[in-house]
Amino acid sequence: MAELKSCAEWKPFIAMIAIDFLFAVVNILLKKVLDEGMNHLVLITFRLSISTIFLAPIGYFWERNSRPKLTPRILCYLFCSAIVGASLTQYFFLLGIQYTSATFACAFVNMVPVLTFIMALPFRIETVNLKSNGGRAKILGSVICVGGALLLTLYKGMPLFKHPRSQALAPTMANAIKLSSSRRAERWTIGCLALIVGTMLWSSWFIIQSHVGKRYPCQYSSTAIMSFFGAIQSALLSLSTSRDLSIWVLRGKVEIITVLYSGMIGSGLCYVGMAWCVKKRGPVFTAAFSPLVQIMAAMFDIPILHEQLNLGSLLGSIVVIIGLYILLWGKNKEVQNYASKIAQEAKEIREQETQLQVITVSCDLSCPEAK
Template sequence: MSTCFKQWKPIFAMIIVEFGFAVVNTLFKKILNGGMDQLVASTYRLAVSAIFLAPLAWFLERNVASKLTARIIFSLFISALLGQEIVNINCKSGKAKILGTLVCLGGALILALYKGMPLINPSKSSTNEINHNKRSSLLGPIFLFAGSFVWSAWFLLQARISKDYPYQYSSTTIMSFFGAIQSAILSLIFSKNISKWIIKGGLDIFSVIFGGMVGSGFCYVVMSWCVKQKGAVFTSAFTPFNQIFAAVFDIFILHAQIRLGSILGSILVIIGMYILLWGKNKEEEIYKNSPAIEKSGQVEVNGGGERTNP
């Protein structure tokens, strides 16, 4: 029973993380549509995360905090840039991981870029939605690609960093602290209007605090733990679930239209996730049941799970 729970624990953790991200994204969409500046919101959110995690990092990881020096930070950053996740394409598990990732990616692209025909009350499609699509038709895909690239890079960086500094609370605190400083500087560069820093309304305050504690705090700590346990490919594969949950919230909370693209994209994401997890579990079984043959520090497993000399 404990073994089964340990095996499924990272899966449940990542589903909860993506659910939390979807809630945060829905709240921030609401307050940003209400007029709050996005850089100011990001600054407050990251600052709340740093303040929330700092005491936890101190009490839970106080014995290792002294190990984090400027030299280690620099070396971790350089080594992280050189790190990579290895997938064995010669075995069925490796092919399944690649296929599952591609199917998830296809579903995510459909969710993000293809709306399709409305499935409920087509007459309610508003003119504002059409105008919004025209204005964002160019910048939207550019920002989407840039965000996806940086998001993918974070998983690879975290996979390498977690090997040399496996302390999620302190590393996330540092990331949030410097992220808040960066967002504040960018906000002051693009606009010197001080009034935009004043948070108005209970929803704005709640969204910033909840987004900082959950979105930039708890979720990143759990993701860092999952990257350390299962790797970057496994953890990043759950990202499309964020879009599924966000689409559900858009429909039932923000009263958005249900469209064909959301349904098709969600189905593809679920299918791709199942294929990827099957490949990941199969790969773990192969390496667990096959004694390692050490030669020049390398081990090779062929498609049938048989051990061969490199």
């Protein structure tokens, strides 16, 4: 029994590591097709449509006996979840990836746990006790993470690797190099702002998902519905911004593979896994694994796509990760203190029950003598 319990405790950790690896591959593929000129919103629409088609049958058959009634309130939650977790979030992240790099975009994802923690405070999903070391660590970690994010945004720094131009840059980025330095700085700024907005939306998704998981605890069905709403939202947004139907045509194997993989894996199984982890361990735990995406993306991004890694990105990422794990240390400390408090209270209750039993037995023995 103890081994089974230990195995169950490790499942969320293993799941999140696998999810982050799959997300890193998704980011690299997305960067590749975006550099080749694929439209952001078209990519999102295809991706979410594939996710819906892939997950809907699984959710229908797998969860048909345990699925609760789908109320208007739950549909409203799922619609909002699609906005902040699927359509708009992916749009801003893809825009940020195109204007910066996959590794740099993943660095912004490191802010997600802190923003999730801050957003969870008003909803009392998370609490802070400033009198305890854990509470102070959570505040300190949050401040350090914000400082790291500012460093990421405001300081680019010198490049740390030198790649030949022919290998280092995809076609669209090669053209971007020819632009004036002011134009390149403008693109970088737009990319940073897009990533900030995307990060805030992504953090909001974890909060919404914690509410969805309580009211509709069917990960496959809820993700399929969310993807369906997200696909409609993205399609409408795409059609409202561009009436050119040629952008909807997939060109080449890379685009087809990217759409299928990012749909079935990125927006499908990964979202299901994260929803399950949010249900099991909460939004902050799930978001805390975000830094792994950056590390794994860099393993592909730099040697394969020959993306550049700048000093500012490296320093900012290190600061963010330090702040993140100070925050997590504080959270873990508070959990330990709470567990100790509960154990102490349980011990006191048992002692009181034992004393009551002794008193009861004494009364039972003395009562016949009194008679």
